[in-house]
Amino acid sequence: MREPAKHSTRTKILIAAATLLGEDPTSRLSVRTVAARAGVSVGSLRHFFPTQQALIDTVIAGIYDLDIPDDPMQDTTSDPSDRLVACLQLLLSQVGTGERARDHWRAIHDVYVASPPSADATHAFVALERLNVHRIARWLSTMRDEGALAPGDVDVQARFLSTVVNGLSLERALPGDRERLAFEVHTLRTAADSVLQRRT
């Protein structure tokens, strides 16, 4: 086949936006600058991304979903801190970003916050959350075996990390999520390090 650089207009736009964001993470990604960089008219951009929010959500989601390996805990070659951060990022990735994150919290809200949840729904939620905490606790146990974990109750540490992930995933659904991107990894790092043995 070949069709060498036959990028669709949509793809060209996304590449242009990602490039601009790479050059300047604080870029506003305005219609005209993105369109110009993509070599496309603003009308054409609007055809694929009817609103500016749609464009930004799409490109941000693409960046988030770049590299997520599938069992970060097993990669014993890397730093314990790095591994734990990768695990937490895995949890975060399930919530998604932009409109997907909003969908996630919309569903949570409708079932558990909008009106008093049924006993069944409450039970399901608690079970799900327990599973989540348990998953984190298993990761922490691995680190404990390696002597990398700080002393303390693993369950308390796991709940703490769960809360941090909850906070971050919530913030992904709230305004300003794009600007917070740069701080997300720092927050995860701070959280991870606080349950790990302090470097001496």
Add this chain to the structure above:
Amino acid sequence: MREPAKHSTRTKILIAAATLLGEDPTSRLSVRTVAARAGVSVGSLRHFFPTQQALIDTVIAGIYDLDIPDDPMQDTTSDPSDRLVACLQLLLSQVGTGERARDHWRAIHDVYVASPPSADATHAFVALERLNVHRIARWLSTMRDEGALAPGDVDVQARFLSTVVNGLSLERALPGDRERLAFEVHTLRTAADSVLQRRT
């Protein structure tokens, strides 16, 4: 005497902005609308508030600073860790618990999550959050002066703590909140200690 409405131009601007915000909490508070409502030129507005950010920050701060009880940070008799935990609990207490916490998140959801992120609401939200982080950062600066703070960027540490508080206040509105309450203080303690100088 009387001098009936002898408000200074600066005050008139702030009143106009606050009024607009009262009429519509998602108002963008643009230069022209605020200036028009205040019966003042945009140049005059700019004279007192050189930047739009300055205007918004000032009016938000005015609303925010209405009810701030005593600052736990001033109680130098207690442990730095205890003091920071008390400050974070202060933030948490504003959300309340149980039905009040659910009301809180219902409101947040309706404005920011239910309908696609309106660019109008975004500005107000970001300003409010910035103020919140700023408040935490001020507490951390105090601790830094005492040599109690761990090295690192204060803004990153403040954002981390803000995320933890967000996560906890969210969890207060979700099922299982009564059981989680017991872990809350542990989570706050873990978060606080992670930005404080490790005890030696």
Add this chain to the structure above:
DNA sequence: ACCTGAACACCGTTCAAGT
């Protein structure tokens, strides 16, 4: 020092018009 309003360089969105 305070205040004016025009001017500038942007912005997101819409839309008649082309292919």
Add this chain to the structure above:
DNA sequence: ACCTGAACACCGTTCAAGT
């Protein structure tokens, strides 16, 4: 269906000019 670019109604900031 895809694409164009002008037009519209905004935006924040600057600034010569007045008092």
